[in-house]
Amino acid sequence: MYLYQDLTYKLRGIFFEVYNNLGPGLPEKVYQRAIIWELKSHKIPYETEKIIDIIYKGTKVGQQRLDLVVSEKIIVEIKAVDNIHSLFVKQTLAYLKASSYKLALLVNFGGDKIIIRRYIN
Template sequence: MHENQIGDIVIQSALSVHNLLGPGLLESTYQACLDYELKQAGLDVIREASLPVVYKDVHLPCGYRIDLWVNRKVIIEIKAVDALNDIHLAQVLTYLKLTENKLGYLLNFNVKLLKQGIRRVVNGL
């Protein structure tokens, strides 16, 4: 399945979660619910995927964790914050570069309308 097709399912699933739960909960709650929705849609989801850094052929277990990694092609970073900022975007871009993936989503569930909290992030490789 192509990244854009996965992305469409991600957005629809996130909207479903947000419509049912609304804003104001912990990130872990949204993560668990979105994980469930994506798996129900038939996608392969790795939750809290460990992401080492490779430096000069050495794998360094730096403790990075991808919130949801879908079909090993699309990265989802979930937030429940007042506002997204540049460091959140940098985090997704870094994960995309380290995994050599092209597409990621930064989803902030702490908004009245989820469309205000969606950032599609593309890695130019």
């Protein structure tokens, strides 16, 4: 069993549902809105565009905006690109490090198939 297994399973189902209905080639915001629609219909709590503070040696030095936080547990970063560039992976890992969350899902809707990557803090 792995971290947040049941919730992750539900989210993967939602991501595939969105991809199967919309396909690739749309802007990230479209996929985000479709995911939100599914989260609402499944009564799964979420926050969108959540702001987290970046702290350096006890001082706030910046902020970052997360696409989605689901059930106050999982960061969901949404991309709609041909390939997941290493920059997106580094960005997702930085979000985990800067936050109190333990799990992030990086989801790419832009390719010929959906890609879901899981990262643990």
